[in-house]
């Protein structure tokens with residue numbers, strides 16, 4: 211589904227990604243861990259098409275297309291979803307209104323009729339239950355004055371609504387209380403099918419107890435320096451990143 | 461020398477004699493403005509003597525005044541002697557069907573979501589009997605008449621209700637108020653008159669009716685709204701559809717008079733042709749709008765969405781004379797390309813416990829300049845006056861400008877005046893957040909701008925708010941990237 215080959219990306223002439231290789235197949239869950247500033251969010255942003263980053267080298271193939279050729283909205287319509295580490299506020303625009311605009315543009319892209327109000331509300335109700343989000347939150351201005359946890363939950367709600375093929379969750383677990391973490395992880399698991407894939411960026415092993423990854427990768431200084439299975443996450447939790455850093459320097 | 465010039469020459473070189481030598485049969489006055497032209501207009505409209513005198517007084521004042529230059533706008537000097545101040549309402553050749561209408565115009569209608577029937581009305585397509593605008597209008601009129609509501613053209617009002625017109629005209633905007641108001645008072649062509657009797661709640665938005673009747677009211681339009689004690693009316697003027705006019709200068713006057721316990725909501729959408737990329741050919745819109753809350757507990761609320769015109773000069777104001785009276789001003793002003801807008805409000809607190817609220821949202825794009833100018837004045841007698849002002853500016857790109865000029869003038873120490881102002885840019889990160897969800901960039905901007913203007917758009921009548929939202933998007937189309 212997704213194949214990243216020797217991806218290099220910089221911002222303001224500073225190289226952040228220094229040769230990423232990663233392949234994600236349908237049905238898989240990949241976890242990406244790594245110290246602060248190692249380039250995890252950068253990778254997520256580059257995949258989603260943020261224009262601030264310049265791809266200087268490498269190739270990304272998604273569903274047999276050159277992903278880097280597509281505009282951000284085209285990537286989204288093709289099923290790429292990014293749950294932001296820091297969701298932005300959009301004053302005066304409710305989540306409901308926002309999602310309706312998004313969904314109908316996606317549907318149009320896929321040659322479907324726009325949702326009428328009734329089907330849209332029905333869809334909303336269903337997905338609200340899935341992530342246990344309150345109606346009142348959805349009618350408020352998007353992310354404005356939301357608590358950290360509310361923002362994250364709202365991201366997962368949007369993911370549920372948009373039914374992406376490839377979801378990238380950038381530290382969606384940070385800021386969630388223990389119950390919320392379980393609910394959100396449950397939601398993500400329920401949305402999992404054999405045809406879609408998930409990349410979870412996290413600092414905590416705990417999330418991976420709920421969303422069990424097929425692979426764990428360690429991103430350090432713009433490269434994936436170690437890959438393994440879920441046991442790797444446990445090892446990292448125990449030992450920290452120093453042993454990996456030492457190894458890569460050596 | 462052309463014929464027009466000749467006539468003009470004759471006029472300006474000749475001392476005023478009684479009468480005039482303009483051909484009364486002519487459909488249009490010769491170019492230029494003089495006392496004789498004012499007489500000509502008044503005679504053409506078969507106006508009573510008092511109105512002619514009123515116009516002449518205004519004309520005289522106007523000749524003694526200077527065009528104001530304090531607004532933050534620049535435009536070439538207007539030659540007031542190069543304008544034709546009267547032409548008879550012409551029966552234009554009506555297009556037979558929408559196929560004969562400018563396709564660009566139709567495309568805009570479509571984007572605004574204006575119904576086919578309404579498109580026909582707005583473009584003047586001859587419509588069949590069922591939708592005949594005259595008959596629809598008559599139905600409205602009958603209904604209103606039952607309640608004693610008068611709603612008609614200004615000219616009709618002068619003929620049919622001279623005592624009301626005489627009583628209220630110029631009572632809010634005196635003839636010498638400002639240069640453009642004086643000009644309008646001297647030469648106003650037509651406009652609307654609305655009278656709501658004591659205790660009557662006008663059961664409908666006076667908008668549908670207006671749009672049907674929105675035939676060219678001309679460049680010097682005059683509106684007078686009188687709300688008697690305890691009455692209510694919501695009045696809507698203007699049109700989201702783009703409006704073109706060969707007359708470059710527009711100087712309208714709107715007066716609102718609210719008696720005790722009356723409430724008037726006045727909403728307007730202005731979408732005059734803004735000119736091309738270089739600002740060429742756009743309309744200059746110099747409007748004087750003012751309401752007086754004459755009676756206790758009366759309320760006047762202005763809501764405006766300004767997207768058109770090359771140059772806008774407009775400050776809908778409230779004089780809060782009655783005790784406990786309230787004034788509101790909600791404004792969205794969008795400028796793009798080379799547009800310049802200098803707009804805002806004045807809230808003059810005279811009565812006790814008067815309250816005012818100002819919400820102004822400016823959006824600037826392209827190379828435009830967008831200024832908010834607002835005055836809050838609290839007079840000595842105005843115990844416990846309250847004002848809240850919120851002036852936000854949103855910038856798109858680096859070539860446009862936003863400016864805020866608040867004037868606060870307080871003579872009573874019990875006043876509470878709050879002013880908040882913000883300037884922001886549409887963030888790249890906001891746009892990316894939207895595009896990441898599959899929304900294209902133009903729609904993303906429309907969404908963000910509409911969200912930003914929500915507080916103002918919420919004040920508009922429902923069906924109009926939807927159109928206004930689309931209009932904002934349309935105005936900003938192509939302003940990024």
Ligand SMILES: Nc1ncnc2c1ncn2[C@@H]1O[C@H](COP(=O)(O)OP(=O)(O)OP(=O)(O)O)[C@@H](O)[C@H]1O
Nearest residue numbers: 221222224226244245246247248249250251252253
């Ligand atoms: N606009 C920018 N200008 C300069 N440097 C930037 C910019 N954006 C990101 N960086 C740098 O790129 C590096 C990688 O940042 P990134 O956000 O991808 O890290 P991360 O792995 O997601 O970290 P965290 O775990 O803290 O979220 C950091 O050193 C950061 O300072």
Ligand SMILES: [Mg+2]
Nearest residue numbers: 250251252295
């Ligand atoms: Mg990060």
